[in-house]
Amino acid sequence: MKYQKRKEAIVLLADGTTFFGKSIGIEGSSFGEICFNTGMTGYQEIFTDPSYYGQLMVAANAHIGNYGTTPIDNQSETIKISGLICKNFSFQHTRPIGTQDLLEYFKSQNVVAISDVDTRALVSYIRDNGAMNAVVTTEIDRLEELKSQLADQPSMVGLELxxxxxxxxxxxxxxxxxxxxxxxxxxxxxxxxxxxxxxxxxxxxxxxxxxxxxxxxxxxxxxxxxxxxxxxxxxxxxxxxxxxxxxxxxxxxxxxxxxxxxxxxxxxxxxxxxxxxxxxxxxxxxxxxxxxxxxxxxxxxxxxxxxxxxxxxxxxxxxxxxxxxxxxxxxxxxxxxxxxxxxxxxxxxxxxxxxxxxxxxxxx
Missing domain, CATH: 3.40.50.880 (Class I glutamine amidotransferase (GATase) domain)
Known part of the structure; x- marks a missing residue:
């Protein structure tokens, strides 16, 4: 996978700011409130935490996926984040008890994830400008339509989830x-x-x-x-x-x-x-x-x-x-x-x- 040409992808924030990245191999678009987690480990627990429902997760840690996934780390039955944004995505894992690599895990639940994003710059921007709605997408030919859909996304304030x-x-x-x-x-x-x-x-x-x-x-x-x-x-x-x-x-x-x-x-x-x-x-x-x-x-x-x-x-x-x-x-x-x-x-x-x-x- 890492030797194949990878499709362009973007993160578009509600204020119009754009960050560029690459698809990990799952096509589509996903909306949610963008947020970031600074944890250096425990990504599977984070992805399956129901508290993250409706949110696009920016991983502040530079490496995601390096130890794969295992059922014992699940905090619920399914991935709850709306999508993942990371810097370096590991397509292979080396953890002895890992039963599935992270790409297959995301593919099995059709959750959009993109990598090669300047997450340091993105996290810094969110810190300075606050949480806001965003869309992560590999469908860069649909940007105008996605911008319109993004504008219609409900605020987290008053949202019962x-x-x-x-x-x-x-x-x-x-x-x-x-x-x-x-x-x-x-x-x-x-x-x-x-x-x-x-x-x-x-x-x-x-x-x-x-x-x-x-x-x-x-x-x-x-x-x-x-x-x-x-x-x-x-x-x-x-x-x-x-x-x-x-x-x-x-x-x-x-x-x-x-x-x-x-x-x-x-x-x-x-x-x-x-x-x-x-x-x-x-x-x-x-x-x-x-x-x-x-x-x-x-x-x-x-x-x-x-x-x-x-x-x-x-x-x-x-x-x-x-x-x-x-x-x-x-x-x-x-x-x-x-x-x-x-x-x-x-x-x-x-x-x-x-x-x-x-x-x-x-x-x-």
């Missing part, structure tokens, strides 16, 4: 004979989060994004969990009402990422679209209670309003992002409810924050 990735029917995960039971709401849950719950001797029943409290309560769980996921938390009215009911009854509740934002909104604290989100595996967070720093895995484009959280009588900010001082964690006073903006199960990433799963079980 959890329903696109959530399970349609409840399912179970873990050991049926486990000591505890947790009712989890799937807003776009990663498999590694369910794995970490199971490691706490928890049997999980996973419910759709719009499940009612009565459905979860009927399973008689020890605790409740709101997962990560894509899109704006504001339209998720069912999940917000669910969180309000759980909090009102003072039942154990843990939220991650989108679930964290839903818990904030349920308490009357608003969220906002960030100029650029946090996406990587080396984000520094301060645990205010312990005074210790944590290196965290993050993937989000919305954040909780810090001033409103600070002024809320029933809420404390438990964690703060050290780069920009945004809210990275919340806990409720006199309630068994807490949440974090990052991914404590860290797939990929460090293990600094796995204690949060133990803290959740200790509330049972």
């Amino acid at each position: 959890a329903s696109k990735v959530s399970t349609k029917e409840p399912y179970y995960y873990g050991n049926p004979d486990a000591k505890y039971k947790v009712a989890a709401v799937d807003l776009g849950v990663k498999k590694s989060i369910l794995d970490n719950l199971a490691l706490q001797d928890v049997y999980v029943k996973v419910f759709p994004y719009d499940a009612k409290f009565e459905e979860l309560e009927a399973w008689n769980p020890n605790g409740y969990f709101l997962s990560n996921g894509p899109g704006d938390p504001e339209p998720l009215k069912e999940a917000q009402e669910l969180a309000k009911e759980i909090i009102k009854r003072d039942l154990p509740l843990f939220g991650i990422c989108l679930g964290h934002q839903v818990i904030a909104i349920a308490n009357g604290v608003s969220t906002f679209k960030m100029f650029n989100g946090h996406r990587g595996i080396n984000h520094p967070v301060l645990n205010i209670e312990t005074g210790k720093g944590e290196i965290t895995s993050q993937n989000h484009g919305f954040a909780v309003n810090k001033e409103e959280a600070e002024n809320h009588p029933d809420i404390e900010i438990s964690h703060v992002h050290l780069n920009d001082k945004t809210v990275a964690g919340l806990k409720m006073n006199n309630k068994k409810c807490f949440s974090v903006q990052y991914h404590p199960e860290a797939s990929p990433g460090p293990n600094d924050s796995k204690y949060l799963f133990s803290n959740f079980v200790n509330n049972f």
Whole structure:
């Protein structure tokens, strides 16, 4: 493949800026909000993370595909990014447990990917100009038509995407004979989060994004969990009402990422679209209670309003992002409810924050 003449491809941003590259061999066009991830490893976990649904991923790491793919790294059943933009794409892999090269993996799901893009320049441009919609395409003879389609793409603000990735029917995960039971709401849950719950001797029943409290309560769980996921938390009215009911009854509740934002909104604290989100595996967070720093895995484009959280009588900010001082964690006073903006199960990433799963079980 690498010795064949490769077709030209481009990344066209909503403001008209164009970056040039080469097709890896999958023809077509794909739209989404462009974003970048700074992680040096874990690309398969990133591509299959449901939180990335509807986004074009720029890989800040210069080499993608060098260790192939393997089913154990999947965070969901399919690739969730809309398309991939990278610098150097490896058409062969050398990882002993790799079962498929990345090209065949993308081909099997018909996901557009392009390489040979100046990703340093592209990431720098996004950092300076903010997240925006874009199209990645090998159909450079259709540019005027693609520009028109790009202009019609919806903004991520107000966009409800959890329903696109959530399970349609409840399912179970873990050991049926486990000591505890947790009712989890799937807003776009990663498999590694369910794995970490199971490691706490928890049997999980996973419910759709719009499940009612009565459905979860009927399973008689020890605790409740709101997962990560894509899109704006504001339209998720069912999940917000669910969180309000759980909090009102003072039942154990843990939220991650989108679930964290839903818990904030349920308490009357608003969220906002960030100029650029946090996406990587080396984000520094301060645990205010312990005074210790944590290196965290993050993937989000919305954040909780810090001033409103600070002024809320029933809420404390438990964690703060050290780069920009945004809210990275919340806990409720006199309630068994807490949440974090990052991914404590860290797939990929460090293990600094796995204690949060133990803290959740200790509330049972």
